Structures are given as C-alpha cells and as structure tokens.
Amino acid sequence: MTRYYLSLPDPKAARGSDANTSFKANGADGFASELQEALRSTQLFERWRGQQDDPDDIDQALAATDPNASVTGEQHDLRIDLVANTTLPASILRHRLRLLAGDGWQLRDVAA
Template sequence: MTNRAHYYLQIKDLAHARGAEPTLSYDGADPNDFAAALQEALRSPLLFQRWRAMQPDPDAVDERLGVTDQLATVSAKVVDLHTDVEVITDLQMSIVRQRMTWLIGTNWQLHDVRHG
C-alpha cells in the first residue's frame, strides 16, 4: 500500500497570486514555472530554510515542518480562466498547504484528494 496522495488544486489568477512575504513568494505567471517552483519547494528544504531563518527564534522551529519528498511531482495547466494543479506526493496536506501559502498566499483551493 502506498502513502502517495494526489492533490488537485485550483488557482483563480496565477498571474497575480503572491505570498505575503516577497522573499518567499512565487513571482511569475506561467503554469509550468509555478509547477517547477512548487515541485522544488516540496523536494528541497531551501524554501523552508529561508522561512525558518526569518523567524524570531529559528532554532525553536520544529524541524518536521521542513520535511521534503524527493519524488514529489507537480503539473499545472490553464483551464478556462484558472490554473489546475496536480501534486503527487507522500507529504501531508498541511505541508503542501504551507509551501503553497509561502509561494502564492491563500489564492488557491483544494478540490480533491485521492490516495494510491
């Protein structure tokens, strides 16, 4: 049995979707570029490490928040007037939500989750 989850997300306006902190935020408009940025954020600890360094007491931040999945994959495409994103990962939704929020704030919605 696999722990892999397929998260189906939707971004209404990727061209204007930004996180609250500019140094962590995605800065683009292309679905493929966003997919690459999110995939990197799920596979690599670099975005987490930058966020952690910004905290008042970086040493107090729970290391488990920086978990990554080297096999995570992300694809994105424009459909009608929004961007559909599919994330396949072993990471819990709380971690995916954290990385999405850093990159594009709350400018997205989770539409479905499938396991297996």
C-alpha cells in the first residue's frame, strides 16, 4: 500500500471544472471522505465517463478501485492536508484528484 501526502492550499479553490464530479466539501473531514469514496468505488469515474463523447472508448483501467483505501484530513491554518493510503497506481489517484479538485491540490510526499 502506498501513502500519498496531499495538500489543498486553498480549499475553496479545490474544485474540478465540472460541478458533477467536483468536491462538494468545505472541511478536512468532508474532503477526506469524498476522496476516500472516489478511490473505493466507481461512482465518480462513472459520472465522468458518462459525460464523455464516446464513453465506450474510455480505458476501463481508469475505473480501478481499492475497497480498502483510506483517507484522513487535517486543517492547518487555511490549508487542508490529506493522507491517502491506497493500492491504486498514482495515475489513478491523479485522475480522481483532477476531477475532484482541478489544479487545486499538491502532492507533497509519497511513502511505500
């Protein structure tokens, strides 16, 4: 399992370009819960896939899930730090984070 240390420097700006796939949360626990659900289930992927011009042409590898993924969140001044523990590849985590937070997130560290 890999541990990803993530940061949302400006949580209000940590929103994807589409409200249907974007974070809805405002607090650390909410952001952590939404990311955890995005890693554990295909719901976010399926919403995104359904909006594509040719949903059947989307690489099914992007639908990978980790039912044991866990995410915790902590508020630090204005920033929110998240720690995601998952067996998913970094490319899947990045894809889900781009959908949820757009460019409003940072990868701070990775530990195996």
